Amino acid sequence: MKTALIVRHVPREGAAGFLQPIEAAGYHIERVDVAGDDFADVDLCAPDLLIMMGGPMGVYEADVHPWIPVQIDKLADRLARDRPTLGVCLGSQMIAAALGARVYQGGTTELGFAPVTINANGAGSPLRHLADVPVLHWHGDTFDLPDGVDLLASTTSYAHQAFRRGSNLLALQFHAEMGEDPRFEDWLTHFWADLDGAGACRHALRRDHEAHGPVAVAAGRMMIADWLAGIRE
Known part of the structure; x- marks a missing residue:
């Protein structure tokens, strides 16, 4: 059986x-x-398959989190071998860093459900399943686009929302996996500073999670299934 490792x-x-x-x-x-x-x-x-998920830390905080450079070095080795890799939010920033791009604070917190704008490259990619679908955004960091990748989607606040390299690498800044997971309540509790910084209301986010979450997750699952089907072994 094929193996998949989720890095939390x-x-x-x-x-x-x-x-x-x-x-x-x-x-x-x-x-x-x-x-x-x-x-x-x-x-x-x-x-x-390697899947790297999100987290509240920044790629540039290696002094606080000594595992960050360890992960980036290991990830760079994997990407050099073109091994199938998916990154979400912090995971996408880790991929960017491992490919030599700068990761930095973006100056504004993008938080809440909203669609991404899919460009011409994205229209022919697995991201086509997300067209006009509000997905969860929750970040304040961004990255320069690495060399040799295709930008797939953007938002008004952040141009670099998704990119891929060939068939085996997909990086997503947003959270199309979230919308039905009860851990969303933990996000509202533990990431309160993000809410305050973005001027976001917990009650409004709960309502949006209920209204948009199931559709976002369904679209996200189709996107991932499509991407996995196209992986080159």
């Missing part, structure tokens, strides 16, 4: 809605937490 930067940010298409594609899923003592010994090149 915090326990409350898992693969959520993406689990279904990953399992349906025949992958046996394992998980590793970056804060665990065994993370330094994990071979990120070994699994058939």
Whole structure:
């Protein structure tokens, strides 16, 4: 059986809605937490599929989180081998850093449900399933577009919302996996500083989560299933 490894930067940010298409594609899923003592010994090149999820930390905070450069070095090795890799939010920023791009604070917090604008490259990609679908955004960092990748989607606040390289690499700044996971309540509780910074209302976010979440997750699952079907072994 094919193996998939999910890298969790915090326990409350898992693969959520993406689990279904990953399992349906025949992958046996394992998980590793970056804060665990065994993370330094994990071979990120070994699994058939690597999924890196989000987290509240910044790629530039290696002084606070010493696992960050370890992960970036391991990830760079995997990407050099063109091994299938998916990154979400912080995971996408990790990919950008591993490809040599700058990751930095964007100056504004993008938070809430809103669609991404899919460009010509994205229209022919798995992101086509997200056309006009409000998905969850929750970040304040961004990155320069790495060399050799195709930009797929943007928003007004942040131009670099999704990119891919060939068939085996997909990076998503937004959270199309979230919309039905009860851990959303943990986000509202633990990431309160983001809410305050964005001037966002918990009650409004709950309403939007209920209204848009199931549609976003359904579209996100189709996107991931489409991408997995196109992976080159």
